[in-house]
Amino acid sequence: xxxLYNVFITTFYDEKVKEVDKALRDKCDVIYFxxxxxxxxxxxxxxxxxxxxxxxxxxxxxxxxxxxxxxxEKVDLK
Numbered sequence: 001x002x003x004l005y006n007v008f009i010t011t012f013y014d015e016k017v018k019e020v021d022k023a024l025r026d027k028c029d030v031i032y033f034x035x036x037x038x039x040x041x042x043x044x045x046x047x048x049x050x051x052x053x054x055x056x057x058x059x060x061x062x063x064x065x066x067x068x069x070x071x072x073e074k075v076d077l078k
Contacts, residue, residue: 002029004075005053007045009061010068017043023060027051041068046075 005028009020020043024030028049036042047053054072061067 002048002050003053004031004077005047005049006073006075007047007053007057007070008073009043009070010039010041011043011066012041012068013066016064016066020057020061021045023057027056028053 007020007024009017011017021030021033024045024047028047028051031046031048034044036044054074057070057072061070
């Protein structure tokens with residue numbers, strides 16, 4: 001049984017969005033993907049994963065200067 005996560009990133013580079021989207025789809029079930037209408041550089045995914053998504057994305061995104069901000073939030077369904 002996997003966990004639900006919210007993934008948020010802010011970037012001005014479409015190729016980074018495609019890279020994150022592919023990485024999420026390779027390891028997780030993507031429930032939905034949203035792009036903000038007001039802040040075009042803000043993206044949000046809701047995914048279900050069996051892996052430690054926080055660690056996985058930290059390795060992928062931390063040293064990257066094209067990502068302004070990112071956050072992985074585990075959803076607690078109580």
